[in-house]
Amino acid sequence: KLIMFYPYFLLGNYLSEHEFIRIFEMPKNFKRRMNVRLIGGITFAAVMGFLLFEAWRDTPKEIVDFANAFKHRFPYVEQYDSDALVGVLKHSVIYLLSIAASLGFMMLIPMRRLPLITRAGELSLYVYLLHVFFVMAWRQYVTDAFVPQAWLALLIMIGVALLIVGIIIHPLVVRVLRPLIEIDIRPIVEKQEDLSK
Known part of the structure; x- marks a missing residue:
């Protein structure tokens, strides 16, 4: 799973180092700013529209398989039931x-x-590490019969996902878990340097 997600981390690191993010700074000219937002809106809406269409036409099993593809849960051959190249x-x-x-x-x-958006972005490591506990609880206590239709399942899952992110980035949760997630290794490094001298 770590290998499957590695391209995202690599791309993010590369774009940060090369200040690629500056491309998304809004132009001061109103017309250009609206053009950038229009392109972004069309791109985002197209992907979301495709995913909603897939959820609408697929069976619950196909939706789970499609979601697993985005979560990179299984090897290519197992995920897509095809040879490695097609996978x-x-x-x-x-x-x-x-x-x-x-x-x-x-x-x-x-x-x-x-x-909320800026805070969620700054605390994305917390969300990444802690969301799994909520997912495990959902799988344990929410039955398949809870949601009868695929499109309703998608809407509920979006709402639940937003709620989970809201809980994880709450200041109290962050304050309690910061020592476990943002481990300060400086004392260990300093001690190692002292020992090596």
């Missing part, structure tokens, strides 16, 4: 959709602090 091509489409949706969303966000 790589299908997986490349998953990467492309994910990156297109992310970039489109970034083009919509104003270049200023937005209370």
Whole structure:
């Protein structure tokens, strides 16, 4: 799973180092600013529209399989029930959709602090590490019969996801868990340096 997510981390690191994010700074000219937002909105809406269409036409099992592809849960051959080359091509489409949706969303966000969105971005490590406990609880206590239709399941899952992120980034939760997640290794490094001298 770590290897599957590595391209996202690598891309993020590369874009940060090369200040690629400056491309998304809104132009001062109103017309140009609206053009950037329009392109971003169309890109994001196209990906979301495709995913909603897939959820609408697919069976619950197909939706789970599609979601697992985005979560990179299984090897290519197992995930797509095909040979490795076809699996790589299908997986490349998953990467492309994910990156297109992310970039489109970034083009919509104003270049200023937005209370919840900025905080969620700054604390994304907390969300990444802690959401799994909520997912495990959901699987344990929520039955398949809870949601009768695929499109309703998608809407409920979006709402639940937003709620989970809201809980995880709450200041009290962050304060309690900061020592476990943001481990300060400086004393260990200093001690190692002292021992090596």
